[in-house]
Amino acid sequence: QILTWRSTDVSKCAVRGRNSDECYNYIKVLVPRNDETLFACGTNALNPACRNYRLRTLEQVGQELLGQARCPFESRQSNVGVFAGGHFYSATVTDFQASDAVIYRSLGGEGRPVLRTVKYDSKWLREPHFLHAVEYGNYVYFFFSEIAVEHTGAGKVVYSRVARVCKNDSGGSSRVLDRHWTSFLKARLNCSVPGDTFFYFDVLQSLTSVLQINQRPAVVGVFTTQTNSIPGSAVCGFYLDDIERVFNGKFKEQKNSDSVWTPVPEEHVPEPRPGSCAGEGSASSYSSSVQFPDSVLSFIKTHPLMDESVSAINSQPLITSTASRYKLTQIVVDTAAGPHKNRSVVFLGSEDGRVLKILTGTQANSSRLLEDISVFSPTQCSGERGVLGLELDKEHHALFVAFSSCIIRVPLSRCAQHGTCKRKMHYIGPYEKKKIPKIFLQLFFYNSIFSGLHFKC
Template structure:
C-alpha cells in the first residue's frame, strides 16, 4: 500500500498522487513478473514492404490471405508464398478538394453479404465497395456498393469502428465531416436500421464491439460496444475520460412509430473499472480489447488494455457473465422509481410492443449505477510503466492437456511481448522485435489456427511466428524454463509438437527433465588471457535469460555481475597477484544452475606479451565504457 503519511498534497500539486503512484508502480514492476525473460529479434518477420501507411488489416482464421487497406486500393497478400495483388477502388471525389482531402483512405474491410466489403474516406465523401471473386479466372471484380456515411469516417483521423454479425452491419462513424453525430448504429443487412438517442453519449471515442453468441438462446444474443466517454466529473483530480461498455439486443427493431422509432430500445451502458480500489487509483482510458469467446458464452473473457494519468498501462480481465449480470441486476443511475416489466434492456421478440414506461427508462436513465469490475478485483492482472497500444490473446493447449491463455501486447516502440496467464499471475515469456524502426503498431490480427500474429507498422507488414521453439532449443532445461505453452521438449529438441513432450508451464522448474539426459553443452573450452599487473581488465558472460541471476566465482570469492542488455561483466580495476587464476560465470534461474563461461587470467611470460596484452586491455576498456 502507498505510504501516504510520508507525503503531503496541496492544490498546487493536484497530480502529485498520480506522480507518486507512478514511482511506486516502477518499484512494483521491477521484478521478474514485469520483465521479459528473453529479448528476441525475428529476422524473417517481414511479410511485405509497402510505401504507404495502411489503416486496417483483414484476415480470416486459417486463411492464407491477408487484406491490407491503402490509398485508393486494397492489397491482397498470400502469406504462404508472398504473392500479392492490388485492387483499385476508383473513387468518386468531390470536384473541389485539396491534396489531402482528395485522399481515399480505406478504413473498413469486412466480410458482408458473401463478398468482401470495403469502405473509405473518398475525399471526405465516405463510399463503400464490394469485391466479388470470379472463380472462373481467379480474379476479383470491384463494384461500388453505395454511400458509406456512418460506416467510414470522413477522414482517417476521425474515430470509427465497424462490425458485421449474422448478416447485419454495425458501425460508428461521424455523419458529418466536422466529426459531429458520432453514434453506434445498425446500417445495413437483414434488419432495419437503428441509431442512438442523442443524449446517451458525451463525446464518445469508440474502441471495439463484438457479438456474444448464444447457441441455445439466440433471442438473447447481445452486441457489446466498448468506448471512452467524456467524464461529467470536472473536478481537478478527475480523469477527463472514463471507460464504458454498452450493450444492445441483436433482435432489437426499435420502438413503436410514436416513440423511439428506429432508436435502440435495449441500449444500456455501465462504467468499466480497472485499477486498485483501495488506493482510489484507476486506469481510466481504455485503449484496446480482445475477446476470448467460449463455447458457452458465460465462460467468455474480455481482455482490456488501459492507460492512466500517470503514463502507465494495465490489463484487466472481465467475465462476460459477471459483466452481463450488472446490466441484469443493477439499479438505473438517477432513477428511484419502480422498475417496470419487462425490465429495461430485456430482449423481446417484438420491440415495437415494449411499454412506454420501460422505454422511458431506456431513454432517460440508460446508465447502470453499479460498476463493472474485473475478475481480479483488488488489482489489475498486469501493470507496467511501459506504454502498450494493442492486445491479442491466444488459447494454447499444452502437453498436460490444459489450455493456457497467452497475451500478445504491442509496445509503443513496436516490440511485441508474449505473456503467459498463469492463474492470477502474469509471466512475460519474451519480447520480440519484428520491425527495424521504433514506430508503434497500427494494426494486429491473430490467427490461432496458424499460430501467427500479423502486425502492421508504418510501411511494413510483419508476421510473428508464435511457435518459435528454436529460441529455447539448447536443452530440456532451456525449453522448460521458457514456460512457453507453444513449445515442449521431445526427442527432436524443443518443438511445437507439445503432445507427449516435457513442459512445466505452472512454475518452470526443470526437475521434470531429470528422467532424460540434458543435452545442453557446457561452457566449452576455457579462455586464457595474459594480463599485465596493475592493468584494468574485464570479463564478459552472455546473458541468456533476464530472469536468471549471474555471479562470478574466483577461488572462494563470489562476485555479482554488472549486467548489460546482452552480457554480464566483471571489472577488475587493477590486476594484482590475487586476481590471477580461474573465473567461472554461473547463472541461476529457479531450480537450474549452469556454468556459462570459464576464464584463466595469467601473468605475461615476456615483455612482448605484456605490451601486446596492454594494447588489448586498452581496447577492452574502451568497449567496457561503451557498455556502461
Template sequence: MKRLFLQTWILLAADFQLILGAGLKDTPTLGSKDTPRLLIRDIITGTFEYETVQNHSVFLYQEYSKELYVGGANFVLKLDVNNYHIIEKFPLTTTEQQQCEEESCENVITVIEKFQDSLFVCGTNGHRPQCWKLFPSVQNQTFEVMESYEGTGISPFVHTQNYLSLSVEGDLYAAAPLDADGSSLQFRRKAGSRTNVWMYDSWVSEPTFISASWVKQQYDPDDEKIYVFFREKNSDPSPEADPWLSRVGRVCKVDEGGSKRFFQNMWTSFLKARLVCGFRKESLYFNRLQDIYVMDAEDWHDTKVYALFSSSWNSTAVCVYSIGMIEDVFENSTFKGYDKEIPHPRPGTCVSNSRSLPQATINIIKDYPEMTDWVHAAPFYVSSNNYTKIVVDRVQAADQNMYNVLFLATDSGKIHKVLEAGSEPFIISETRLSNTSSIQVMKLDSEKKKLVVGISEKISTVDLQRCQEYNSSCADCVLARDPYCAWTPSGCVPTVNGSIQNIMNGGISVCPGEETKAVNRSKRETTWPNSRTMHSVPQNVPFYLSCPIGSYHAEYTWEHRGRSFPCLQMLSSCLHLIPSMAQENYGDYECVSIERNYRKVVKKYRLIEQELPDESRYFKTNNVPYQRNGATTVVPQIAWFTLLAEAVLGIIK
C-alpha cells in the same frame, strides 16, 4: 594510484553509458521480473512491403483462411498469407469529379467486412465517405464494383477520426461521425436485413468507440447481444476527476427500434455501465480504455474480455472480465438516477418484437440507461510500457492444460509475449518489428500459431512457436515457461505429447539431471562448459571480457580467484572491465547466470600475460600519451573509449 584507476574506470564507464543512452533505454533491466525474459529477433516468417508508406491500414483476416485483405490509401489488396504474393490489387481512388487538394483527395480505406455475399469496403473518399460492394468477377480472379453507397456514419471523413465496424449475420453495425468535424458520433445498425437503428443523443458524451463484439448464445439466439466498448467524457467537473470514463454498452441483436409513435428507429435495449480497472483499497484506477480482445468460450457466460487501459501517470494495465460479470451488472443493478419501481419487462430485456414494448420500459432506457453498479476488476498486469493493442491466444501445453498468452503491442514497434498463469504475469519475451513505426493492426491466427502484424512500411507474419530460442538445454526450455514449447530428446520444440515443461512455475526439477548442464549456443561459436577462451594480454593495458545475456530475469556475475564482480550491462551483453592489467588480473574467469536457483556458466576465459619488448608500444602505436609511475600506468581516456567502442561494436554485430 589504484584509487585513481578506480575513479578513472567509474567516470569513463559513466560517460560511456551516457553516450549509449539512446540505445540502452529500451534494453530490459537485468534481474527484474517486470521486464521481458528474452529479446527475440529473426522470427518473421513472411513479409510484404508496401510500395509507399501507409499512415493507416486495415485488415480483414479470418482463421482457417489463406487470404488477407488489406486496405490502404486508394487500394485494397488480396494477399496469400503463405507467401505474401498479391492475388489481386483493387484500386479505389477518390471520385474524379471532386475538386480537392492532392493530400485530401486520398481515399483511405477504413472498413473491410465480409457482408452478405460480398466484400464490403468503405473509405474516406476525399472527405466524402463512400462504400462499395465488391463482387468476384465471372472468372473469379478479380473483383468488380457492383454497387456503391454513401458512407457517412460507416467511414470517417479522415482516417484519424474515431470509427468502428462489425458484421453480424448479414447486418452491419458501425460508429463513425456524421459531421466532417468528427461530431455526431454514435453506434448504429447501418445496413442489412434488419431495421436501421441509432442512439438517442443524450446517451453518450463525446465518445471514443474502441471495439464491438457479438457474443453468441447457442441455445437462445434471440437473447444474443452486441457489446460495445468505449470511453466518454466525464460529466464530473472537479479537478481530481479523470476526464474520461470507460464504458461497456449493449444492445439486443433482435432490437428493431420502438413503435412508429415512440422511439422509432432508436435502440430500445441500450444500456451502459462503467468499466473499472483498478485497486479499490488504494483508490488507484486506470480510466482510459485503449483496446479490447474478446475470447469466446463454450459457455457464453465464460467468454473473457481482455481490456487494455492507460492512466494519467504513464502506466498501462490489463484487466480481465467475463461476459457473466458484465451481464450480472446489467441484469441486477439499479438504474442510476431512477428510484421508482422497475417496470416489466425489465429495461434492456431482449424481446422478439421491440415495437410492442410498453412505454414505461422504454422511458427508462431513454432517460436512465446507465447502471448504478460498476463492472470492476483488479489489474492482472501493470506496466510502464505504453501498450496500444492486445490479442490473446489459448494454448494447450505439455501438461495438457490450457493457458492464455497475451500479445501486447507497444507504441515503439515491439510486441511482448505475456503468460497468464499463476498469481502474476510472466513476460516471456520481447520482439521488435520496427525501430521507427508503431504497430497499426495485429491479427491472431490461433490455428496456425501466427500473428499477422501491420506497420506503416510492411505487413509481417510472426511465428509464435519460436522454440529454438530456448534450445540450449532442458533447463533453458523449462525456464522460458512458454506453453508453445517443450523439451524433448531433439531439443526445445513445439509442444508434443510426452515432452517436458513446467508452465506454472518454471521449476527445472522436471528435467533429467544430466540435462541441466547448460550449453551456450550462438550463431558465432559454441562454448562447452569445460572449454575456455584464451587471451594473451600485456600488462598495463585496459581489457574487457564479454558474455551474452540469455535471460533478463537472471542475475549475472563474473567470478575470478574466488571473488565475484558485478556485470556491466551493455545492450545484450555483460561486460567485465579491467582498467589496467596487473598481475592479479590474470587467470580464469567465469561469467555466471543464476535464475530460479539454476546456476549456469555462460562463458569461460583464461587471461595469460603477454611479454612485450617495449611495454609502451601499445600507447606509442596508437599515438596516445604515455605516463609511468612505479609499477602501474594511468589508463588514457582515449584508450578507454577505443576499447569500449570495440566492445559495443562487437555486441551489435
C-alpha cells in the same frame, strides 16, 4: 491478388481545407458479410463509400453504397463494424465535423428498420472512441471509451464502456424513440488495482473477441491511465455474465444539471424492464419493441447508463505495467498454447515498438513475462514506432505486428534468439516443440484496418 480502390472527387476534398493526405481512400471497414462476400468501406476523399467483393476473386458485387454512419470521414476517426443476423452494426461519426457519434444498424433489408442512438445526447454518447464490436447471444456489444458524463470533478475524465443492443430491436413507437434503439444500455468497465484508494486504468486501448476463461465466456482488454496521469497500463478480463448482471442491475440518473448522479430506486423503474429484448424476460409478452409502453421508452431514452460498473476478473488486473513510460496499445491472446493446448499466452504491443509475450496463470499475480521483443525495424519501417495491430496466425505459428508503415512477422517460437532450443524451452515453454513452416502472405488490407493507411499505386 491486389485490389485497388482509388478515391473519387479528390478535387472536392481539396477545397474543404483538410490536409491533402486525407484525400486518399483509407480503408476503415473490412469484415466478412457472409461466407462468400467481403464488405469494405473507405473514407474516399472525405466522402465515405462502401462496396461488396467476392472473397475468392475480389470482384466487386453490386453497386457502391453510401458510407455515411458506416465509415468515418477521416483516417484517424475511430470506428468499428460487425455483421450479425444479416445486419451491419457500426459505430462511428456521421458528419464531416465528427460532432454526431452514432451506433447504427443498417443493410438488413426488410423486416428490421435502420436504427441509431439518440443524436447530440451526451447521456448516450459523449466524444466516444470506438474500439470493438462483438456479437454474442441475442446481443451486439460495443466497447469504447468516452468522456464520463457522470464525473462531477474538475475537467474531463475518460471512462471505458461496454454498451449493448438487442439484435431484435425494432425501435420505439412513433411518439418515443422512433427509429432509435430501445435496448441501448451502457456501463463502465472497472480495470483498477484495489486498495485503500483504487488506482484506475480508465482508457481502453484494445480488446479481444470473446474467448473462454475458466470455462466462461469473457473478453480481455488493454487499459491505460488518463493522458494527464502518470503513465501506466494494465490487462483486465471481464466475464460476459458479469456484464449482463450489471445490465440487469440498477440504473443511474441525474435529476438536474446541478445534482449528483444517484441510483434509480427500483420502484421508479417501469415495466417491462427498460433495455429488455422484446419476447424475453419481463418483455416476453411483447412481440416487438414498437409495442413497448411510452413510459418504458421515455425511461430508457433518459437512463441509458447503469449505476454499477463491471468488475474485472478477480477484481484486479491480470497484468500491470507502470515501470515503463511507454504505454501498451494492443492485445491478442492465444488460449490454446502448449503441447496440451491448455495454457494461455498474452501478446501485448507497446508505444515504442515492442511486443511482450506473457504466460498467464490460474491464480492472481501468477503471470510470467516470457519475452520482451523489440519488433520495430528502422530499416523496414518508417514513421511512428507504436504497435497499431496484432494478428495471431496459429496455423503458420506466427504473430503479425502492424505499424503505421509496415507489417512485421514474428515467429511464435524463437529458439535462435536464446541459444539452444533446450535452454529456450525452459525459458519460454508453450511454443518451442512446434515446427515453423515458411509462409508468404499478401497483406494488402491489414495496414488499412489497423492504421488507416492508403496505398499509392
